Amino acid sequence: MREILPGVFLLPVPIPYPLKTVNLYLLKGKGEVALVDTALATRTAQGSLELYLAELGLCFQDVKTVLLTHHHPDHYGLAGFFEGLGARVYLHAEELGRGHRFWLTPEAFEEASWRLFLDHGTPEEALLGIRETMAKTRERVHPPKEPLALEDGAVLEVAGRRLRAIWTPGHADGHVAFYLEEEGVLLAGDALLDHVSPNVGLWAYTRENPLKDFLNSLRRLAELPVRVAHAGHFGPIGNVKGRAQELLAHHQERLQALLTHLEGPKTAWELSLLLFPQNLDAAGRRFAFAETLAHLEYLRAEGTVGREGPPYRYFRV
Numbered sequence: 001m002r003e004i005l006p007g008v009f010l011l012p013v014p015i016p017y018p019l020k021t022v023n024l025y026l027l028k029g030k031g032e033v034a035l036v037d038t039a040l041a042t043r044t045a046q047g048s049l050e051l052y053l054a055e056l057g058l059c060f061q062d063v064k065t066v067l068l069t070h071h072h073p074d075h076y077g078l079a080g081f082f083e084g085l086g087a088r089v090y091l092h093a094e095e096l097g098r099g100h101r102f103w104l105t106p107e108a109f110e111e112a113s114w115r116l117f118l119d120h121g122t123p124e125e126a127l128l129g130i131r132e133t134m135a136k137t138r139e140r141v142h143p144p145k146e147p148l149a150l151e152d153g154a155v156l157e158v159a160g161r162r163l164r165a166i167w168t169p170g171h172a173d174g175h176v177a178f179y180l181e182e183e184g185v186l187l188a189g190d191a192l193l194d195h196v197s198p199n200v201g202l203w204a205y206t207r208e209n210p211l212k213d214f215l216n217s218l219r220r221l222a223e224l225p226v227r228v229a230h231a232g233h234f235g236p237i238g239n240v241k242g243r244a245q246e247l248l249a250h251h252q253e254r255l256q257a258l259l260t261h262l263e264g265p266k267t268a269w270e271l272s273l274l275l276f277p278q279n280l281d282a283a284g285r286r287f288a289f290a291e292t293l294a295h296l297e298y299l300r301a302e303g304t305v306g307r308e309g310p311p312y313r314y315f316r317v
């Protein structure tokens with residue numbers, strides 16, 4: 001645990017994913033306690049969070065406000081637990097009918113989710129593994145029942161701090177970064193990460209062009225007068241503009257790489273194996289597929305590639 005500003009604490013909580021930990025931020029002041037993100041609902045994460053709270057002389061019930069950067073399990077998993085203890089949970093409006101609904105009402109996107117994989121060339125056997133990992137993840141997510149909708153630009157006054165919600169879609173449709181304007185500090189969630197490129201995936205419940213959203217979000221973040229960004233994983237980012245530009249360049253390279261693989265028509269699944277040839281487990285292949293599909297649909301919207309099917313095969317125009 002580290003105090004990054006007076007009364008603002010970074011809590012790194014372990015998660016059973018390749019990123020190893022998720023960074024939560026706890027705000028304490030004026031007799032209030034707020035938490036930015038909640039970690040995954042595993043015993044280990046919950047126990048780790050309880051110890052951090054105890055170090056600060058707090059318990060779970062003291063958290064009266066939960067601000068979620070987005071609906072991904074490692075950030076949102078315990079939101080329902082805190083809501084059950086009486087906390088108000090905030091989530092961007094765009095997440096409510098999409099990512100949030102995906103967890104809250106599993107049947108809502110069930111059919112569409114599997115059809116998306118099959119329509120884009122995923123073999124049945126690979127899909128079986130993907131379904132298993134998804135079922136496991138669902139056990140570790142406690143969705144809030146009635147989250148409060150955040151809008152872009154909304155200013156929240158909590159625990160003695162003013163935070164502005166900056167809508168930064170792409171990594172998730174309703175992703176928000178929380179900007180402490182007076183301090184020049186951005187709680188960036190997964191919109192910007194040090195040394196890894198945040199996953200940008202197209203899923204059955206997402207907006208139609210997540211990569212376009214993400215590139216626009218990076219351009220927006222690059223313009224903010226931020227002194228330092230504290231992200232959802234890894235260390236702080238001192239040069240926000242520089243990091244945003246690196247990520248913009250990274251996606252341009254990935255789009256180019258896709259085009260070079262498209263000398264003949266291919267499915268998104270086939271292309272994901274070419275773009276991410278490393279040995280990945282079922283969860284990793286699922287992300288590789290969604291990332292590839294987001295890039296293909298970006299190119300299709302730009303008019304650079306077309307597709308025929310289903311099963312859909314993409315080709316250069």
Ligand SMILES: [Zn+2]
Nearest residue numbers: 070072171190
């Ligand atoms: Zn995420």
Ligand SMILES: [Zn+2]
Nearest residue numbers: 072074190232
């Ligand atoms: Zn994350």
